[in-house]
Amino acid sequence: MQTYGNPNPTYGWWVGNSVVTNRSSRFIGSHVAHTGLICFTAGASTLWDLARYDPSVPMGHQGLVSIPHLASIGIGFDESGVWTGAGVFFIAAFHLICSMVYGGAGLLHSAVFSEDTQNSSGLFAPDRPEHRQAKRFKLEWDNPDNQTFILGHHLIFLGVANIWFVEWARVHGIYDPAIDAIRQVEYNLNLAHIWNHQFDFLTINNLEDVMGGHAFLAFAQILGGAHHIATKMGSGLLGPYTKFKGAGLLSAEAILSWSLAGIGWMAIIAAFWCATNTTVYPEAWYGEPLAIKFGISPYWVDTVGPIDGAPLGHTTRAWLTNVHYYLGFFFIQGHLWHALRAMGFDFKRIRDAVVNLDNTRLTLN
Structure with a gap:
């Protein structure tokens, strides 16, 4: 994390990344636990969808979260090819079980194993090859x-x-x-x-x-x-690691910014896919294609409706598209924030400039 030359920085409780920045095993633990949360959410939302699914209403008009994706990849159909939800409960239960396994692994990395993988040693056989291999995954951000x-x-x-x-x-x-x-x-x-x-x-x-x-x-x-x-x-093959290739910029903050950029652009691209493409996002499971509108920012609206009984009166495609787009938008803002910090920009200068401007106005008045 950017410290601006302060060897002993302190961070608020909300800066979760600061806790694991230089603790590779804790960093892995947070990744694994996060995966567990994702699995739990997927399993729980699938059960919720299955409990309220009404076969008499088009699936795309019910505001469902998970089972449209399962239907798209051919899960939930009977032998005659009709969607019945067969096997969906198993998928949900499997995700819930996996979430417990991931959660346990996250706790092990957070509470039992060494904070840093370079200090890794087994509980019973510290010199086994796999423990030496684990040390290779230490974090050296620069x-x-x-x-x-x-x-x-x-x-x-x-x-x-x-x-x-x-x-x-x-x-x-x-x-x-x-x-x-x-x-x-x-x-x-x-x-x-x-x-x-x-x-x-x-x-x-x-x-x-x-x-x-x-x-x-x-x-x-x-x-x-x-x-x-x-x-x-x-x-390597491309010559020494020079400033042109990023030397001096590589840091935990920089890598976080690139990660946010990647997930942000993927979310935005997914939004455009979902809004218009009916091959990857079939109408039968997501509803009709959307129309793009412009206000303060772009947004997509249903071309049919309002749809009675659907959450907020929208198709699954409408809320899925807009949620992806706006999450992607804010991820990109996070990328810009952390990228500028990685380059050494101190956002406190903006705050100080505003305060000094206000003080100057008070003095003149």
């Missing part, structure tokens, strides 16, 4: 070799998740709104199509191209992850 090593593992996990999704579509099948049924989808790994779709991705209207994009991402992420793990930034 060390590019340490950070690129950790980044590589993140990229590989993302690549594996993409493979999992592509294989699920190929083997199990997902919902295709073009035929109103579940079908197996073979990915179309056409590099020319993938290149062209980076400019018109919102108009993709077939699942083969969707899966092809995910297959390409899997390849790129795993290859990139292996590269980051195997090479060194400090003196």
Whole structure:
């Protein structure tokens, strides 16, 4: 965190990142516990959706949170292809069980294990190889070799998740709104199509191209992850770590800002996808496409309605789109805040300037 030269800074209780900044095991614990909260929320909201789902009303008009996503990937259908909610309870219960496991792991990292993985040792066999391996995940925010090593593992996990999704579509099948049924989808790994779709991705209207994009991402992420793990930034293939490449900027605050930028842009892109694309977000589960309006800022409204019985009278697509967009907007503001702090800008100067301006006015009066 930015200290502005103060070797012993103090932070308010709300600055949660300051507690784990230089404690890698606590940092991992917070990540794992956060994952547990996400799993618990997913499981609980799925049960809530299932309890209030009314088969006589279109799913997209009921303001549901989780089961539209499950329906999109082919979960909840009977053998004849009709959505009945079959298997959805299992998915909810599985997430709740996982949340307890993640929560327990978070507590272990927070209360039992060493605060820093570089001091890691087992409770019964401190010299086992896995404990020595854990020490490699220590946090050195200004060390590019340490950070690129950790980044590589993140990229590989993302690549594996993409493979999992592509294989699920190929083997199990997902919902295709073009035929109103579940079908197996073979990915179309056409590099020319993938290149062209980076400019018109919102108009993709077939699942083969969707899966092809995910297959390409899997390849790129795993290859990139292996590269980051195997090479060194400090003196790697691209030469020494210079100021042009970010030397002097790498810090916990900078990495936090980049993380916020990434999740912010993903949320905004997801909002545009959800608002208009009916292949990835089928009308049957999310409701009709939206119209964009402009006030103080952009927002999306239903093209049908108001919808009786739906929360606030809106489709699932409407609230999902707007929530994603505004969360993404505020994530981007957080990125700018932390990026400027990482570059050394002291926001207290703004406060001091305003105070001095007010004092000057009082003196003149």
